[in-house]
Amino acid sequence: MGESKSKSLSPRELFIKYAKNGEILLNQCTKCNNIVLETVYYCDKCFAKTFKQMPYKGKGKVVTYTIQSVVPEGFEDANSYAWVIFKLDDCDVNVSGFLPDISSPSDLPIGTKIKVVDFHDNHGLILQKD
Amino acid sequence: MEALYIFIMLKPFSIIYMGEKVYVLGAGSTKYGKLNESIIEIALNASRDAIDSAGITPKDVKAGYISNVFGVADKQVHMAPVIMSNLGIPDVPGLTIESACGSGSVMFREAFANVSAGFYDCVLALGVEKVTHTSTVESTTLFSYCSDFFYEGGNGASFPGLFGSMARAYLATYDATEEDLARVAVKNHENGLLNPKAHVKKKITVEDVLKSPVVASPLKLYDCCPFSDGASAVILCNEEFAKKSGNPYIEVIGSGRGASPASVQSRKDITTIPSTVEASRQAYKMANLTPKDIDFVEVHDCFTIAELIDIEDLGFFPKGSAAQAVREGRTRLNGEISVNPSGGLKSKGHPIGATGVGQVVEVFEQLTNRAGERTVKDAEIAMTHNFGATGASAAVHIFKKIK
Numbered sequence: 001m002g003e004s005k006s007k008s009l010s011p012r013e014l015f016i017k018y019a020k021n022g023e024i025l026l027n028q029c030t031k032c033n034n035i036v037l038e039t040v041y042y043c044d045k046c047f048a049k050t051f052k053q054m055p056y057k058g059k060g061k062v063v064t065y066t067i068q069s070v071v072p073e074g075f076e077d078a079n080s081y082a083w084v085i086f087k088l089d090d091c092d093v094n095v096s097g098f099l100p101d102i103s104s105p106s107d108l109p110i111g112t113k114i115k116v117v118d119f120h121d122n123h124g125l126i127l128q129k130d
Numbered sequence: 131m132e133a134l135y136i137f138i139m140l141k142p143f144s145i146i147y148m149g150e151k152v153y154v155l156g157a158g159s160t161k162y163g164k165l166n167e168s169i170i171e172i173a174l175n176a177s178r179d180a181i182d183s184a185g186i187t188p189k190d191v192k193a194g195y196i197s198n199v200f201g202v203a204d205k206q207v208h209m210a211p212v213i214m215s216n217l218g219i220p221d222v223p224g225l226t227i228e229s230a231c232g233s234g235s236v237m238f239r240e241a242f243a244n245v246s247a248g249f250y251d252c253v254l255a256l257g258v259e260k261v262t263h264t265s266t267v268e269s270t271t272l273f274s275y276c277s278d279f280f281y282e283g284g285n286g287a288s289f290p291g292l293f294g295s296m297a298r299a300y301l302a303t304y305d306a307t308e309e310d311l312a313r314v315a316v317k318n319h320e321n322g323l324l325n326p327k328a329h330v331k332k333k334i335t336v337e338d339v340l341k342s343p344v345v346a347s348p349l350k351l352y353d354c355c356p357f358s359d360g361a362s363a364v365i366l367c368n369e370e371f372a373k374k375s376g377n378p379y380i381e382v383i384g385s386g387r388g389a390s391p392a393s394v395q396s397r398k399d400i401t402t403i404p405s406t407v408e409a410s411r412q413a414y415k416m417a418n419l420t421p422k423d424i425d426f427v428e429v430h431d432c433f434t435i436a437e438l439i440d441i442e443d444l445g446f447f448p449k450g451s452a453a454q455a456v457r458e459g460r461t462r463l464n465g466e467i468s469v470n471p472s473g474g475l476k477s478k479g480h481p482i483g484a485t486g487v488g489q490v491v492e493v494f495e496q497l498t499n500r501a502g503e504r505t506v507k508d509a510e511i512a513m514t515h516n517f518g519a520t521g522a523s524a525a526v527h528i529f530k531k532i533k
Contacts, residue, residue: 064295064296064302065295065298066291066348066349068287068345069346070266070270070288070345071288072288083282083295085295085400095395096281096282096395098286105347123286124284124286125281
């Protein structure tokens with residue numbers, strides 16, 4: 001909480017850096033305390049642009065997801081996977097990511113516990129069942 | 131030409147502008163589907179048909195508004211000057227507008243605004259797309275670039291996948307089933323059979339939909355619109371120009387724009403599209419009408435789930451009740467409200483840069499008694515609704531028949 005911002009990394013690079021450690025980097029608005037993702041430049045409540053960084057444990061529950069039979073370029077090498085939206089525990093922020101090795105809806109009931117484990121150049125935010 | 135400038139502050143950052151009255155004087159469209167001609171040729175074919183339909187010549191056109199997303203796939207960007215030059219009016223300014231699958235309606239709004247503001251008395255509004263020469267993987271990839279790529283396409287989501295996730299959330303929340311989604315497809319295919327320019331002309335059953343291959347669970351092949359080529363064009367003009375023409379025309383009486391968070395994850399409620407709600411609120415307000423006044427609507431049914439969400443967000447049915455309305459046949463042609471008499475994106479097709487303009491072409495044909503077998507009986511007021519991506523951008527327009 002409140003870690004000073006690394007000047008050499010862009011907001012997206014910072015998001016990725018923390019995701020590689022299993023965390024989601026959030027920003028808390030210093031004016032109204034609204035919480036947004038690190039990649040947002042202005043608070044969507046009060047439009048302030050100064051934030052306190054909040055590395056947050058990348059754990060949550062599945063809100064919704066899909067399993068696709070035709071995938072975009074770059075994902076042909078992935079076996080069956082789910083694209084998932086999950087809500088962070090104890091925080092009103094949703095994040096989406098790539099959950100490998102899911103081939104049937106029976107593998108992933110809504111509400112399943114999920115965690116961030118990595119960020120890959122090719123597959124983005126990598127999730128795993130918790 | 132003096133424009134009447136009236137600005138009404140509805141709420142902060144929301145201004146509705148009412149200037150000169152604007153009319154649709156002519157409309158033309160290619161067939162939607164797999165077309166052999168180049169993107170420029172199909173654009174010119176639709177433009178020529180719209181110009182002929184309006185009873186004008188290219189020299190009457192004072193500006194061109196073009197909507198297109200993937201011109202690069204057919205080796206042509208900066209499309210507007212190429213089109214204007216081939217229409218014989220290289221000195222007439224053109225502008226190309228991109229707003230993903232909502233490009234056509236967003237562009238139409240800009241054309242409308244410029245005529246309404248008095249800058250031009252007559253303009254061409256043309257939408258065009260050509261993608262069927264690319265492979266399914268290439269098309270799926272191109273479309274994924276319309277998402278908030280860092281969070282969606284970059285994490286493996288295709289567009290069917292994004293709408294699949296919205297469908298799963300909707301089915302888990304409301305009284306709706308995969309059979310209800312299938313009924314939307316069956317209804318739109320029934321309408322498309324009556325449309326000579328529709329891409330997918332095939333009668334299907336609920337069982338056909340449910341047995342079709344899963345594309346992005348819970349959505350199956352027949353829950354998804356096709357990738358289409360096609361172009362649609364309309365001529366917009368002011369009142370003086372329309373009256374002088376002596377040709378049939380319809381009036382644009384409502385126009386609204388809305389926006390939503392770009393990524394689905396950022397929406398508080400995944401089962402509604404905020405841009406649709408706001409755009410329709412503005413359009414209803416401008417037209418001084420309510421949903422009960424609309425005789426038929428062309429909505430953005432890129433996937434069956436989208437039509438259920440649309441008809442709730444547009445105010446035709448309460449939240450969570452659209453599936454029941456479809457089950458009861460209330461949205462069929464000449465039902466309580468005819469939804470997608472053209473066949474919609476699902477059957478008529480979805481050439482994404484053209485789709486929003488194609489909806490206006492359908493309204494023009496309906497309200498000038500040219501819709502043949504798919505005519506909505508006694509229709510006088512119609513709405514078009516078209517959005518980009520998962521609804522990050524949207525435009526809604528309302529039209530009135532001139533008797």
